[in-house]
Amino acid sequence: MxxxxxxxxxxxxxxxxxxxxxxxxxxxxxxxxxxxxxxxxxxxxxxxxxxxxxxxxxxxxxxxxxxxxxxPSAGGATGSGYTTPRRSPRSPRAPLIEDDFPHDLLLKATSSAAVPHPSSTNNPHTVSDELAKRLETRVHKVATVKTGIDEVSALQRELQDWL
Incomplete structure (x- = not known):
């Protein structure tokens, strides 16, 4: 792993x-x-x-x-000699990448959190399932494309929050 x-x-x-x-x-x-x-x-x-x-x-x-x-090398530095700045756990989350989520989808997601979608009244797990599928798609994208450490770290935090 x-x-x-x-x-x-x-x-x-x-x-x-x-x-x-x-x-x-x-x-x-x-x-x-x-x-x-x-x-x-x-x-x-x-x-x-x-x-x-x-x-x-x-x-x-x-x-x-x-x-x-x-x-990490024996001295604690990274293998390339450069270190990536880390955020403290108390710092605000990294913003979402705009290309990943169209503006209207973000508005729909934030409004659906307050008011359940009519199709989800019969199945309360629909929103959770949609979120899981969206996260799964992002994980697949990060795994198959050369991705920066900031995007991977943001995705890891989002997954930990979801779990």
Missing amino acids: LTLDGTLSLCDVCAEDFSPRNLPHSIPCGHVLCSPCATTIVEKTLKGPPLCPFCREGFSRASIRKIRIDF
């Missing part, structure tokens, strides 16, 4: 530590593997597309994406 809080991160397939020599890689379904495990799955698949070992969704060698992260 890949963690963003500096604790030990392991490949869920082989249980090897992620390190500068063993970088994490994401497949389209959002699961994270080390490069040797992802490559082995692709090479050992004889018929059809390779499948994720966790959710069985198909992927290709070209769809595997390297996740770039800095690993």
Whole structure:
């Protein structure tokens, strides 16, 4: 499991530590593997597309994406020599990226929090399900595209708030 809080991160397939020599890689379904495990799955698949070992969704060698992260060195600094400023837990949340949410959707989301949507009166979990799907889509987008640490951190905080 890949963690963003500096604790030990392991490949869920082989249980090897992620390190500068063993970088994490994401497949389209959002699961994270080390490069040797992802490559082995692709090479050992004889018929059809390779499948994720966790959710069985198909992927290709070209769809595997390297996740770039800095690993702490022995002195506590990051591996690149540069450090990313961190926000204190009490600081305000990072603003949402405007491209992710059209203005009318944001207005609808904020107004629906106060007044339930007519279709959700029969099922109170509809709003929660929609939020879960939206968060899942954002996680997938972050996992498949080169993303800045600020966006990943904001998404992590939003997921922790939701859980």
